[in-house]
Amino acid sequence: MSEPRDSLFEAPPLADQERMVEAILFATADPMTPTQLAGRLPHGCDPVTALAAVRRRYAGRGVHLVRVGEAWAFRTAPDLGFLMRHEVVETRKLSRAAIETLAIVAYHQPATRAEIEEIRGVGVSRGTLDQLIELGWVRLGQRRMSPGRPVTFIVTQGFLDHFGLETARDLPGLKELRAAGLLDSRTVPGTEEEPVETQDDLFERSPDGAG
Incomplete structure (x- = not known):
């Protein structure tokens, strides 16, 4: 269990920052940049370090943390994509x-x-x-x-x-x-x-x- 912080202005432990980043990315529909994450995290948090830790933790699992341009998002592992083939979206060709x-x-x-x-x-x-x-x-x-x-x-x-x-x-x-x-x-x-x-x-x- 995390130790209580001495000050409201002290950054939470990295483990807590990882959990916060994980929660935010699971709850959002669109990829988020470190700057966007920093705007939601408590003062003093390091979203870049937290993202790297979360990415390592999810390596080899059913979902991966992937970079999309300058942003990050959870996506299904590529080798499990066949499980998501049931789609109802109708698509048409571009010209x-x-x-x-x-x-x-x-x-x-x-x-x-x-x-x-x-x-x-x-x-x-x-x-x-x-x-x-x-x-x-x-x-x-x-x-x-x-x-x-x-x-x-x-x-x-x-x-x-x-x-x-x-x-x-x-x-x-x-x-x-x-x-x-x-x-x-x-x-x-x-x-x-x-x-x-x-x-x-x-x-x-x-x-x-x-x-």
Whole structure:
């Protein structure tokens, strides 16, 4: 049992901080950053250290503490994903234009509209980008320090979470996608290897059925 603290301004023991972080993450629907956790924890707590301790404690268990961008969340262990296959969410395919645009943003971010159009070889409609932004997979990035100060587009934490990635650098390479059966013989925009393209089901898994 934890020893009583001498002062209200003294940080709780690390074991208590771990329990607090664990409780918060189990109760929240969205991943949380250390800064967000610090805003809920008592004064003096170290959420980064507590997160590391919780992650070690859950290693090898049915749920893991995983990093999603700059945030953290509990997720089912990858090898137990088959137990969660019973789903009632109806999904529809994204348009080919949306799939190509999303792929370009993911692999070339931050990317401007002009860069996306240059890679695709055709114009990008405002509706395509609006759809990806509404879906929560793409957001506006910083403006480029170039003539016109064009806005850039980057993938969101929601995109990373949906595909089980820590960062965009964890996106699979072409060889991995081909080995997993996620590539066919068409062209993927902006790649440097032989012409191939992701099948629609790589980016069609829209959580809210947008398409």
